[in-house]
Amino acid sequence: xxxxxxxxxxxxxxxxxxxxxxxxxxxxxxxxxxxxxxxxxxxxxxxxxxxxxxxxxxxxxxxxxxxxxxxxxxxxxxxxxxxxxxxxxxxxxxxxxxxxxxxxxxxxxxxxxxxxxxxxxxxxxxxxxxxxxxxxxxxxxxxxxxxxxxxxxxxxxxxxxxxxxxxxxxxxxxxxxxxxxxxxxxxxxxxxxxxxxxxxxxxxxxxxxxxxxxxxxxxxxxxxxxxxxxxxxxxxxxxxxxx
Amino acid sequence: xxxxxxxxxxxxxxxxxxxxxxxxxxxxxxxxxxxxxxxxxxxxxxxxxxxxxxxxxxxxxxxxxxxxxxxxxxxxxxxxxxxxxxxxxxxxxxxxxxxxxxxxxxxxxxxxxxxxxxxxxxxxxxxxxxxxxxxxxxxxxxxxxxxxxxxxxxxxxxxxxxxxxxxxxxxxxxxxxxxxxxxxxxxxxxxxxxxxxxxxxxxxxxxxxxxxxxxxxxxxxxxxxxxxxxxxxxxxxxxxxxx
DNA sequence: TAGTGGTCTAGACCACTAC
DNA sequence: TAGTGGTCTAGACCACTAA
Numbered sequence: 001x002x003x004x005x006x007x008x009x010x011x012x013x014x015x016x017x018x019x020x021x022x023x024x025x026x027x028x029x030x031x032x033x034x035x036x037x038x039x040x041x042x043x044x045x046x047x048x049x050x051x052x053x054x055x056x057x058x059x060x061x062x063x064x065x066x067x068x069x070x071x072x073x074x075x076x077x078x079x080x081x082x083x084x085x086x087x088x089x090x091x092x093x094x095x096x097x098x099x100x101x102x103x104x105x106x107x108x109x110x111x112x113x114x115x116x117x118x119x120x121x122x123x124x125x126x127x128x129x130x131x132x133x134x135x136x137x138x139x140x141x142x143x144x145x146x147x148x149x150x151x152x153x154x155x156x157x158x159x160x161x162x163x164x165x166x167x168x169x170x171x172x173x174x175x176x177x178x179x180x181x182x183x184x185x186x187x188x189x190x191x192x193x194x195x196x197x198x199x200x201x202x203x204x205x206x207x208x209x210x211x212x213x214x215x216x217x218x219x220x221x222x223x224x225x226x227x228x229x230x231x232x233x234x235x236x237x238x239x240x241x242x243x
Numbered sequence: 244x245x246x247x248x249x250x251x252x253x254x255x256x257x258x259x260x261x262x263x264x265x266x267x268x269x270x271x272x273x274x275x276x277x278x279x280x281x282x283x284x285x286x287x288x289x290x291x292x293x294x295x296x297x298x299x300x301x302x303x304x305x306x307x308x309x310x311x312x313x314x315x316x317x318x319x320x321x322x323x324x325x326x327x328x329x330x331x332x333x334x335x336x337x338x339x340x341x342x343x344x345x346x347x348x349x350x351x352x353x354x355x356x357x358x359x360x361x362x363x364x365x366x367x368x369x370x371x372x373x374x375x376x377x378x379x380x381x382x383x384x385x386x387x388x389x390x391x392x393x394x395x396x397x398x399x400x401x402x403x404x405x406x407x408x409x410x411x412x413x414x415x416x417x418x419x420x421x422x423x424x425x426x427x428x429x430x431x432x433x434x435x436x437x438x439x440x441x442x443x444x445x446x447x448x449x450x451x452x453x454x455x456x457x458x459x460x461x462x463x464x465x466x467x468x469x470x471x472x473x474x475x476x477x478x479x480x481x482x483x484x485x486x
Numbered sequence: 487t488a489g490t491g492g493t494c495t496a497g498a499c500c501a502c503t504a505c
Numbered sequence: 506t507a508g509t510g511g512t513c514t515a516g517a518c519c520a521c522t523a524a
Binding site for chain 2 (some may be wrong): 492493494496497499501502503504
Protein backbone atom coordinates (compact mmCIF):
# COMPACT_ATOMS: atom_id res chain seq x y z
CA UNK A 1 0.00 0.00 0.00
CA UNK A 2 1.40 3.34 -1.06
CA UNK A 3 0.82 5.08 2.20
CA UNK A 4 4.26 6.05 3.45
CA UNK A 5 4.31 9.62 4.67
CA UNK A 6 6.58 11.13 2.00
CA UNK A 7 4.75 9.48 -0.89
CA UNK A 8 1.25 10.61 0.07
CA UNK A 9 -0.21 13.38 -2.04
CA UNK A 10 1.43 16.49 -0.64
CA UNK A 11 -1.61 18.60 -1.43
CA UNK A 12 -3.05 17.06 1.70
CA UNK A 13 -2.26 18.86 4.96
CA UNK A 14 0.50 17.38 7.06
CA UNK A 15 -1.84 16.12 9.77
CA UNK A 16 -3.95 14.27 7.20
CA UNK A 17 -0.91 12.60 5.65
CA UNK A 18 0.30 11.57 9.09
CA UNK A 19 -3.17 10.30 10.01
CA UNK A 20 -3.30 8.17 6.85
CA UNK A 21 0.18 6.85 7.46
CA UNK A 22 -0.73 5.84 10.99
CA UNK A 23 -3.96 4.24 9.74
CA UNK A 24 -1.97 2.11 7.32
CA UNK A 25 0.46 1.03 10.05
CA UNK A 26 -2.42 0.15 12.36
CA UNK A 27 -4.18 -1.83 9.63
CA UNK A 28 -0.88 -3.62 8.90
CA UNK A 29 -0.67 -4.65 12.52
CA UNK A 30 2.54 -2.77 13.37
CA UNK A 31 1.35 -2.29 16.94
CA UNK A 32 -0.61 -4.57 19.23
CA UNK A 33 -3.24 -3.26 21.64
CA UNK A 34 -0.82 -3.93 24.52
CA UNK A 35 2.14 -1.81 23.41
CA UNK A 36 1.88 1.95 22.99
CA UNK A 37 2.53 3.59 19.65
CA UNK A 38 5.49 6.02 19.64
CA UNK A 39 4.99 9.07 21.84
CA UNK A 40 3.78 12.32 20.35
CA UNK A 41 7.26 13.81 20.69
CA UNK A 42 8.86 10.87 18.86
CA UNK A 43 6.31 10.98 16.04
CA UNK A 44 6.90 14.73 15.72
CA UNK A 45 10.62 14.12 15.30
CA UNK A 46 10.17 11.13 12.99
CA UNK A 47 7.86 13.00 10.58
CA UNK A 48 9.42 16.42 11.10
CA UNK A 49 6.23 18.17 12.18
CA UNK A 50 5.30 19.87 15.42
CA UNK A 51 3.72 18.07 18.32
CA UNK A 52 0.51 20.02 17.73
CA UNK A 53 0.25 18.52 14.26
CA UNK A 54 0.80 15.02 15.63
CA UNK A 55 -1.93 15.68 18.17
CA UNK A 56 -4.36 16.66 15.45
CA UNK A 57 -3.61 13.49 13.47
CA UNK A 58 -3.96 11.29 16.56
CA UNK A 59 -7.13 13.14 17.62
CA UNK A 60 -8.72 12.11 14.34
CA UNK A 61 -7.90 8.45 14.85
CA UNK A 62 -9.07 8.57 18.46
CA UNK A 63 -12.34 10.04 17.18
CA UNK A 64 -12.67 7.17 14.72
CA UNK A 65 -12.12 4.70 17.53
CA UNK A 66 -8.86 3.33 16.13
CA UNK A 67 -6.63 4.68 18.91
CA UNK A 68 -7.07 5.24 22.61
CA UNK A 69 -5.09 7.69 24.74
CA UNK A 70 -4.09 6.87 28.31
CA UNK A 71 -2.67 9.82 30.12
CA UNK A 72 0.70 9.02 31.63
CA UNK A 73 0.97 5.70 29.78
CA UNK A 74 0.79 6.36 26.06
CA UNK A 75 -1.49 5.95 23.06
CA UNK A 76 -2.68 2.45 22.17
CA UNK A 77 -4.36 0.68 19.28
CA UNK A 78 -7.89 -0.18 20.30
CA UNK A 79 -8.82 -3.81 20.30
CA UNK A 80 -10.83 -4.19 17.09
CA UNK A 81 -14.50 -5.00 16.80
CA UNK A 82 -17.43 -2.91 17.81
CA UNK A 83 -20.10 -4.85 19.65
CA UNK A 84 -21.02 -6.69 16.52
CA UNK A 85 -22.54 -9.91 17.69
CA UNK A 86 -26.02 -10.36 16.30
CA UNK A 87 -26.70 -12.58 19.28
CA UNK A 88 -27.40 -9.64 21.49
CA UNK A 89 -30.67 -9.00 19.70
CA UNK A 90 -32.12 -12.33 20.72
CA UNK A 91 -33.37 -13.36 24.13
CA UNK A 92 -30.50 -14.23 26.44
CA UNK A 93 -32.77 -15.53 29.17
CA UNK A 94 -34.95 -18.59 29.09
CA UNK A 95 -38.60 -18.66 30.10
CA UNK A 96 -37.68 -18.81 33.81
CA UNK A 97 -35.73 -15.56 33.50
CA UNK A 98 -32.45 -17.40 34.08
CA UNK A 99 -29.57 -16.37 31.83
CA UNK A 100 -28.90 -18.94 29.14
CA UNK A 101 -25.48 -20.49 28.87
CA UNK A 102 -22.60 -19.84 26.51
CA UNK A 103 -23.36 -18.90 22.89
CA UNK A 104 -21.99 -21.37 20.35
CA UNK A 105 -21.37 -21.33 16.60
CA UNK A 106 -21.60 -24.30 14.30
CA UNK A 107 -19.96 -23.86 10.90
CA UNK A 108 -22.11 -25.72 8.37
CA UNK A 109 -20.38 -25.01 5.08
CA UNK A 110 -17.68 -22.92 3.39
CA UNK A 111 -17.70 -23.00 -0.41
CA UNK A 112 -16.63 -20.77 -3.28
CA UNK A 113 -19.69 -19.78 -5.25
CA UNK A 114 -21.39 -17.08 -7.28
CA UNK A 115 -22.92 -14.42 -5.05
CA UNK A 116 -26.68 -13.83 -5.07
CA UNK A 117 -27.71 -10.46 -6.49
CA UNK A 118 -27.96 -8.62 -3.16
CA UNK A 119 -24.54 -9.76 -2.02
CA UNK A 120 -22.99 -8.91 -5.37
CA UNK A 121 -24.49 -5.43 -5.26
CA UNK A 122 -23.06 -4.82 -1.80
CA UNK A 123 -19.61 -6.31 -2.43
CA UNK A 124 -19.07 -5.24 -6.02
CA UNK A 125 -18.14 -8.77 -7.08
CA UNK A 126 -19.90 -12.09 -7.56
CA UNK A 127 -16.74 -14.15 -6.97
CA UNK A 128 -17.26 -15.01 -3.32
CA UNK A 129 -16.95 -17.62 -0.64
CA UNK A 130 -20.20 -18.57 1.04
CA UNK A 131 -20.24 -19.40 4.73
CA UNK A 132 -23.24 -20.99 6.43
CA UNK A 133 -23.39 -20.94 10.19
CA UNK A 134 -25.85 -21.92 12.85
CA UNK A 135 -25.64 -20.13 16.16
CA UNK A 136 -27.01 -21.69 19.30
CA UNK A 137 -27.76 -20.89 22.92
CA UNK A 138 -27.95 -23.86 25.30
CA UNK A 139 -28.12 -26.25 22.36
CA UNK A 140 -31.10 -24.36 20.89
CA UNK A 141 -30.54 -22.97 17.39
CA UNK A 142 -31.20 -19.22 17.52
CA UNK A 143 -29.72 -17.69 14.39
CA UNK A 144 -29.06 -19.01 10.90
CA UNK A 145 -26.50 -17.02 8.90
CA UNK A 146 -25.50 -16.99 5.25
CA UNK A 147 -22.30 -14.99 4.84
CA UNK A 148 -20.55 -13.91 1.64
CA UNK A 149 -16.96 -12.62 1.44
CA UNK A 150 -14.97 -11.66 -1.69
CA UNK A 151 -12.69 -14.49 -2.74
CA UNK A 152 -9.82 -12.24 -3.78
CA UNK A 153 -9.71 -10.67 -0.35
CA UNK A 154 -9.89 -13.91 1.61
CA UNK A 155 -7.92 -16.40 -0.54
CA UNK A 156 -8.01 -19.92 0.84
CA UNK A 157 -10.62 -19.10 3.47
CA UNK A 158 -12.61 -22.19 2.55
CA UNK A 159 -9.62 -24.45 3.22
CA UNK A 160 -8.84 -23.19 6.73
CA UNK A 161 -9.24 -25.93 9.34
CA UNK A 162 -12.46 -25.79 11.34
CA UNK A 163 -10.34 -25.36 14.45
CA UNK A 164 -9.29 -21.90 13.21
CA UNK A 165 -12.72 -20.57 14.07
CA UNK A 166 -14.04 -19.42 17.39
CA UNK A 167 -17.52 -18.00 17.81
CA UNK A 168 -16.61 -14.79 15.94
CA UNK A 169 -15.48 -14.33 12.36
CA UNK A 170 -14.13 -10.79 12.48
CA UNK A 171 -11.03 -11.75 14.51
CA UNK A 172 -10.25 -14.38 11.86
CA UNK A 173 -10.60 -11.78 9.09
CA UNK A 174 -8.11 -9.60 10.94
CA UNK A 175 -5.57 -12.16 12.09
CA UNK A 176 -5.47 -14.34 8.98
CA UNK A 177 -6.22 -11.81 6.24
CA UNK A 178 -5.36 -8.38 7.70
CA UNK A 179 -8.89 -7.13 7.14
CA UNK A 180 -10.16 -5.01 10.03
CA UNK A 181 -13.93 -4.56 10.10
CA UNK A 182 -14.53 -1.02 11.21
CA UNK A 183 -18.23 -0.34 10.74
CA UNK A 184 -21.35 -1.92 9.28
CA UNK A 185 -24.87 -1.14 8.19
CA UNK A 186 -27.77 -3.28 9.33
CA UNK A 187 -31.20 -3.62 7.83
CA UNK A 188 -33.90 -5.30 9.89
CA UNK A 189 -37.07 -6.73 8.40
CA UNK A 190 -39.65 -9.40 9.16
CA UNK A 191 -40.52 -12.40 7.05
CA UNK A 192 -41.91 -15.91 7.34
CA UNK A 193 -39.63 -18.90 7.66
CA UNK A 194 -39.01 -20.86 4.46
CA UNK A 195 -38.91 -24.64 4.91
CA UNK A 196 -35.08 -24.94 4.82
CA UNK A 197 -34.55 -22.06 7.27
CA UNK A 198 -37.32 -23.41 9.51
CA UNK A 199 -35.60 -26.80 9.54
CA UNK A 200 -32.30 -25.23 10.62
CA UNK A 201 -33.95 -23.22 13.40
CA UNK A 202 -36.26 -26.03 14.55
CA UNK A 203 -39.36 -23.92 13.99
CA UNK A 204 -42.33 -24.34 11.66
CA UNK A 205 -42.33 -23.08 8.07
CA UNK A 206 -44.28 -19.86 7.94
CA UNK A 207 -43.39 -18.86 11.50
CA UNK A 208 -42.48 -15.17 11.85
CA UNK A 209 -38.82 -14.47 11.31
CA UNK A 210 -36.59 -11.51 12.12
CA UNK A 211 -34.09 -10.96 9.31
CA UNK A 212 -30.94 -8.85 9.57
CA UNK A 213 -29.00 -7.98 6.43
CA UNK A 214 -25.56 -6.60 7.24
CA UNK A 215 -22.86 -5.07 5.07
CA UNK A 216 -19.51 -4.73 6.84
CA UNK A 217 -16.77 -2.27 5.84
CA UNK A 218 -13.04 -2.11 6.53
CA UNK A 219 -11.00 0.92 7.62
CA UNK A 220 -10.81 2.24 4.08
CA UNK A 221 -14.59 2.06 3.66
CA UNK A 222 -14.58 -0.94 1.30
CA UNK A 223 -17.38 -3.47 1.72
CA UNK A 224 -15.76 -6.73 2.81
CA UNK A 225 -18.68 -8.90 3.92
CA UNK A 226 -22.40 -9.25 3.31
CA UNK A 227 -24.55 -11.48 5.45
CA UNK A 228 -28.17 -12.33 6.00
CA UNK A 229 -29.12 -13.65 9.43
CA UNK A 230 -32.49 -15.10 10.41
CA UNK A 231 -33.98 -15.97 13.77
CA UNK A 232 -37.40 -16.41 15.27
CA UNK A 233 -39.15 -13.06 15.63
CA UNK A 234 -40.44 -14.07 19.07
CA UNK A 235 -38.44 -12.20 21.70
CA UNK A 236 -36.28 -10.46 19.09
CA UNK A 237 -35.25 -6.90 20.06
CA UNK A 238 -32.96 -4.86 17.85
CA UNK A 239 -31.44 -1.89 19.68
CA UNK A 240 -29.71 1.03 18.05
CA UNK A 241 -28.49 4.53 18.77
CA UNK A 242 -29.32 7.35 16.42
CA UNK A 243 -27.73 10.79 16.37
CA UNK B 244 -29.54 28.20 33.55
CA UNK B 245 -26.30 28.64 35.44
CA UNK B 246 -24.02 28.24 32.47
CA UNK B 247 -22.29 31.58 32.11
CA UNK B 248 -18.59 31.14 31.56
CA UNK B 249 -17.34 32.62 34.83
CA UNK B 250 -19.80 30.68 36.98
CA UNK B 251 -19.00 27.25 35.57
CA UNK B 252 -16.93 25.00 37.78
CA UNK B 253 -13.41 26.22 37.25
CA UNK B 254 -11.98 22.75 37.78
CA UNK B 255 -13.05 22.17 34.20
CA UNK B 256 -10.52 23.14 31.53
CA UNK B 257 -11.14 26.46 29.79
CA UNK B 258 -12.15 24.86 26.50
CA UNK B 259 -14.76 22.70 28.25
CA UNK B 260 -16.25 25.70 30.06
CA UNK B 261 -16.40 27.62 26.81
CA UNK B 262 -17.95 24.65 25.03
CA UNK B 263 -20.65 24.34 27.70
CA UNK B 264 -21.31 28.07 27.57
CA UNK B 265 -21.72 27.96 23.81
CA UNK B 266 -23.97 24.89 24.11
CA UNK B 267 -26.25 26.80 26.49
CA UNK B 268 -26.41 29.78 24.14
CA UNK B 269 -27.21 27.53 21.20
CA UNK B 270 -29.92 25.71 23.15
CA UNK B 271 -31.31 29.10 24.21
CA UNK B 272 -31.56 30.11 20.56
CA UNK B 273 -29.12 33.03 20.70
CA UNK B 274 -28.14 32.42 17.10
CA UNK B 275 -30.16 31.28 14.12
CA UNK B 276 -28.77 28.92 11.48
CA UNK B 277 -28.52 31.87 9.08
CA UNK B 278 -26.27 34.17 11.09
CA UNK B 279 -22.75 33.18 12.08
CA UNK B 280 -21.73 32.95 15.72
CA UNK B 281 -18.96 35.39 16.71
CA UNK B 282 -15.62 34.75 15.01
CA UNK B 283 -12.93 32.75 16.78
CA UNK B 284 -10.94 35.92 17.38
CA UNK B 285 -13.93 37.68 18.96
CA UNK B 286 -14.74 34.72 21.19
CA UNK B 287 -11.08 34.57 22.25
CA UNK B 288 -11.22 38.23 23.31
CA UNK B 289 -14.64 37.91 24.95
CA UNK B 290 -13.64 34.94 27.10
CA UNK B 291 -10.01 35.95 27.49
CA UNK B 292 -8.55 32.74 26.13
CA UNK B 293 -6.37 32.06 23.11
CA UNK B 294 -7.76 31.34 19.67
CA UNK B 295 -6.45 27.80 19.95
CA UNK B 296 -8.63 27.22 22.98
CA UNK B 297 -11.67 28.61 21.18
CA UNK B 298 -10.92 26.26 18.29
CA UNK B 299 -10.85 23.28 20.63
CA UNK B 300 -14.22 24.25 22.12
CA UNK B 301 -15.77 24.80 18.70
CA UNK B 302 -14.23 21.58 17.37
CA UNK B 303 -16.10 19.67 20.05
CA UNK B 304 -19.44 21.20 19.09
CA UNK B 305 -18.78 20.63 15.40
CA UNK B 306 -18.06 16.99 16.24
CA UNK B 307 -21.37 16.77 18.08
CA UNK B 308 -23.14 18.19 15.05
CA UNK B 309 -24.28 21.37 16.82
CA UNK B 310 -22.12 23.76 14.79
CA UNK B 311 -20.90 23.86 11.23
CA UNK B 312 -17.83 25.71 9.97
CA UNK B 313 -17.78 27.45 6.59
CA UNK B 314 -14.34 28.60 5.62
CA UNK B 315 -14.32 32.25 4.71
CA UNK B 316 -17.88 32.78 5.99
CA UNK B 317 -18.01 31.87 9.65
CA UNK B 318 -19.33 29.21 12.02
CA UNK B 319 -23.06 28.52 12.04
CA UNK B 320 -25.59 26.72 14.21
CA UNK B 321 -26.74 23.60 12.42
CA UNK B 322 -30.42 23.27 11.73
CA UNK B 323 -31.60 20.83 14.42
CA UNK B 324 -32.90 17.31 13.97
CA UNK B 325 -31.10 14.24 12.89
CA UNK B 326 -33.01 12.19 10.34
CA UNK B 327 -35.49 11.10 12.94
CA UNK B 328 -38.63 10.38 11.01
CA UNK B 329 -39.82 6.85 11.62
CA UNK B 330 -41.48 7.05 8.24
CA UNK B 331 -38.29 6.19 6.48
CA UNK B 332 -38.53 2.62 7.75
CA UNK B 333 -41.75 1.92 5.93
CA UNK B 334 -42.31 1.36 2.23
CA UNK B 335 -42.24 4.64 0.35
CA UNK B 336 -43.36 3.05 -2.89
CA UNK B 337 -46.68 1.46 -3.66
CA UNK B 338 -47.11 -1.95 -5.25
CA UNK B 339 -46.45 -0.54 -8.72
CA UNK B 340 -43.06 0.74 -7.61
CA UNK B 341 -44.23 4.34 -7.91
CA UNK B 342 -43.19 6.66 -5.09
CA UNK B 343 -46.08 7.36 -2.76
CA UNK B 344 -47.08 10.92 -2.17
CA UNK B 345 -46.49 13.27 0.74
CA UNK B 346 -46.41 11.82 4.25
CA UNK B 347 -49.13 13.20 6.54
CA UNK B 348 -49.70 13.23 10.28
CA UNK B 349 -53.07 13.19 11.96
CA UNK B 350 -53.08 14.18 15.63
CA UNK B 351 -55.68 12.05 17.39
CA UNK B 352 -55.39 13.12 21.00
CA UNK B 353 -53.34 15.12 23.49
CA UNK B 354 -54.13 14.54 27.15
CA UNK B 355 -52.37 14.77 30.49
CA UNK B 356 -52.24 11.31 32.01
CA UNK B 357 -50.25 8.88 34.14
CA UNK B 358 -47.47 7.27 32.14
CA UNK B 359 -47.43 3.49 31.61
CA UNK B 360 -44.57 1.72 33.36
CA UNK B 361 -42.19 1.63 30.39
CA UNK B 362 -42.58 5.35 29.70
CA UNK B 363 -42.19 6.21 33.37
CA UNK B 364 -38.99 4.16 33.59
CA UNK B 365 -37.54 5.97 30.59
CA UNK B 366 -38.61 9.49 31.56
CA UNK B 367 -38.20 9.29 35.33
CA UNK B 368 -41.71 10.65 35.93
CA UNK B 369 -45.26 9.45 35.51
CA UNK B 370 -46.69 12.95 35.15
CA UNK B 371 -46.89 13.14 31.38
CA UNK B 372 -48.85 14.31 28.41
CA UNK B 373 -49.91 11.56 26.03
CA UNK B 374 -50.00 12.22 22.31
CA UNK B 375 -51.64 9.82 19.86
CA UNK B 376 -50.88 10.23 16.19
CA UNK B 377 -51.68 8.41 13.02
CA UNK B 378 -49.25 8.80 10.14
CA UNK B 379 -50.37 8.20 6.61
CA UNK B 380 -48.98 7.87 3.10
CA UNK B 381 -51.44 8.57 0.27
CA UNK B 382 -54.37 8.36 2.69
CA UNK B 383 -53.24 4.92 3.88
CA UNK B 384 -52.48 4.69 7.62
CA UNK B 385 -48.93 3.41 8.00
CA UNK B 386 -47.82 4.12 11.55
CA UNK B 387 -49.69 4.48 14.82
CA UNK B 388 -47.77 6.32 17.55
CA UNK B 389 -48.31 6.75 21.29
CA UNK B 390 -45.98 9.47 22.59
CA UNK B 391 -45.32 10.51 26.19
CA UNK B 392 -43.59 13.73 27.23
CA UNK B 393 -42.99 15.04 30.77
CA UNK B 394 -45.60 17.58 31.72
CA UNK B 395 -43.21 19.85 33.62
CA UNK B 396 -41.02 20.19 30.59
CA UNK B 397 -43.80 20.88 28.11
CA UNK B 398 -46.35 22.92 30.12
CA UNK B 399 -49.50 23.64 28.18
CA UNK B 400 -48.57 21.33 25.31
CA UNK B 401 -52.04 19.79 25.32
CA UNK B 402 -53.65 23.21 24.82
CA UNK B 403 -51.65 24.27 21.76
CA UNK B 404 -53.86 24.75 18.71
CA UNK B 405 -53.77 21.90 16.22
CA UNK B 406 -52.48 24.38 13.67
CA UNK B 407 -49.21 24.60 15.63
CA UNK B 408 -48.25 21.15 14.40
CA UNK B 409 -46.68 20.17 11.14
CA UNK B 410 -45.72 16.59 10.34
CA UNK B 411 -42.84 16.65 12.85
CA UNK B 412 -42.93 17.13 16.61
CA UNK B 413 -39.26 17.85 17.33
CA UNK B 414 -39.37 21.34 15.75
CA UNK B 415 -42.33 22.15 18.03
CA UNK B 416 -40.40 20.95 21.08
CA UNK B 417 -37.58 23.28 20.09
CA UNK B 418 -39.47 26.36 19.01
CA UNK B 419 -42.18 26.36 21.68
CA UNK B 420 -40.36 24.77 24.64
CA UNK B 421 -36.62 25.25 23.95
CA UNK B 422 -36.01 21.51 24.04
CA UNK B 423 -33.59 20.36 21.38
CA UNK B 424 -33.67 16.62 20.71
CA UNK B 425 -30.10 15.57 20.11
CA UNK B 426 -30.07 11.78 20.03
CA UNK B 427 -32.32 8.81 20.62
CA UNK B 428 -32.27 5.07 21.18
CA UNK B 429 -34.54 2.79 19.19
CA UNK B 430 -35.64 -0.73 19.96
CA UNK B 431 -37.29 -2.72 17.18
CA UNK B 432 -39.38 -5.77 17.95
CA UNK B 433 -42.09 -7.94 16.46
CA UNK B 434 -45.64 -8.33 17.67
CA UNK B 435 -49.16 -8.99 16.48
CA UNK B 436 -51.74 -6.28 16.13
CA UNK B 437 -54.14 -5.81 19.02
CA UNK B 438 -57.73 -5.00 17.99
CA UNK B 439 -57.46 -1.22 18.68
CA UNK B 440 -54.14 -0.87 16.88
CA UNK B 441 -55.42 -2.99 14.00
CA UNK B 442 -58.44 -0.71 13.70
CA UNK B 443 -56.24 2.37 13.50
CA UNK B 444 -54.01 0.83 10.84
CA UNK B 445 -56.85 -0.76 8.85
CA UNK B 446 -55.39 -4.24 9.20
CA UNK B 447 -56.68 -7.38 10.90
CA UNK B 448 -56.13 -8.15 14.58
CA UNK B 449 -53.28 -10.63 14.87
CA UNK B 450 -51.53 -9.39 11.74
CA UNK B 451 -47.74 -9.13 12.07
CA UNK B 452 -46.59 -5.79 13.42
CA UNK B 453 -43.23 -4.01 13.55
CA UNK B 454 -42.90 -2.06 16.80
CA UNK B 455 -40.36 0.69 17.49
CA UNK B 456 -39.83 1.97 21.01
CA UNK B 457 -37.87 5.19 21.08
CA UNK B 458 -36.41 7.23 23.92
CA UNK B 459 -35.26 10.72 22.85
CA UNK B 460 -32.67 12.80 24.71
CA UNK B 461 -31.85 16.50 24.73
CA UNK B 462 -28.43 18.13 24.54
CA UNK B 463 -27.80 17.57 28.23
CA UNK B 464 -28.61 13.87 27.94
CA UNK B 465 -31.96 14.04 29.74
CA UNK B 466 -34.73 11.80 28.40
CA UNK B 467 -37.46 14.09 27.09
CA UNK B 468 -39.75 11.79 25.14
CA UNK B 469 -40.74 8.14 25.02
CA UNK B 470 -42.80 6.74 22.19
CA UNK B 471 -44.03 3.44 20.85
CA UNK B 472 -44.80 3.27 17.16
CA UNK B 473 -46.48 0.38 15.35
CA UNK B 474 -46.87 -0.43 11.69
CA UNK B 475 -47.52 -3.46 9.54
CA UNK B 476 -44.44 -5.69 9.42
CA UNK B 477 -44.96 -6.19 5.68
CA UNK B 478 -42.41 -4.11 3.80
CA UNK B 479 -40.91 -2.73 7.01
CA UNK B 480 -37.13 -2.18 6.83
CA UNK B 481 -35.21 -0.63 9.70
CA UNK B 482 -31.78 0.63 8.68
CA UNK B 483 -29.00 1.52 11.07
CA UNK B 484 -25.28 2.25 11.14
CA UNK B 485 -23.08 0.57 13.69
CA UNK B 486 -19.51 1.54 14.57
C1' DT C 487 11.44 10.77 39.04
C1' DA C 488 11.20 10.35 34.08
C1' DG C 489 8.08 10.05 30.51
C1' DT C 490 3.50 10.28 28.87
C1' DG C 491 -0.62 12.67 27.33
C1' DG C 492 -3.67 17.16 28.55
C1' DT C 493 -4.14 22.00 28.32
C1' DC C 494 -2.96 26.49 26.69
C1' DT C 495 -0.56 30.32 24.52
C1' DA C 496 0.72 33.75 20.90
C1' DG C 497 1.90 34.07 17.20
C1' DA C 498 2.46 32.88 11.63
C1' DC C 499 0.81 32.12 6.98
C1' DC C 500 -2.70 30.11 3.81
C1' DA C 501 -7.37 29.33 1.45
C1' DC C 502 -11.62 30.85 0.92
C1' DT C 503 -15.82 34.05 0.87
C1' DA C 504 -18.21 38.16 0.45
C1' DC C 505 -18.31 42.79 -0.57
C1' DT D 506 -9.58 43.77 0.14
C1' DA D 507 -11.01 42.68 4.76
C1' DG D 508 -12.46 39.09 7.49
C1' DT D 509 -13.25 34.31 8.14
C1' DG D 510 -11.82 29.61 9.21
C1' DG D 511 -7.66 26.05 8.19
C1' DT D 512 -3.09 24.71 9.12
C1' DC D 513 1.10 24.78 11.71
C1' DT D 514 4.72 26.06 14.94
C1' DA D 515 7.51 26.05 19.27
C1' DG D 516 7.25 26.53 23.12
C1' DA D 517 5.07 26.36 28.40
C1' DC D 518 3.18 24.11 32.40
C1' DC D 519 0.04 20.55 34.47
C1' DA D 520 -1.82 15.74 35.63
C1' DC D 521 -1.09 11.27 35.56
C1' DT D 522 1.35 6.60 35.38
C1' DA D 523 4.83 3.42 36.11
C1' DA D 524 9.26 2.11 37.51
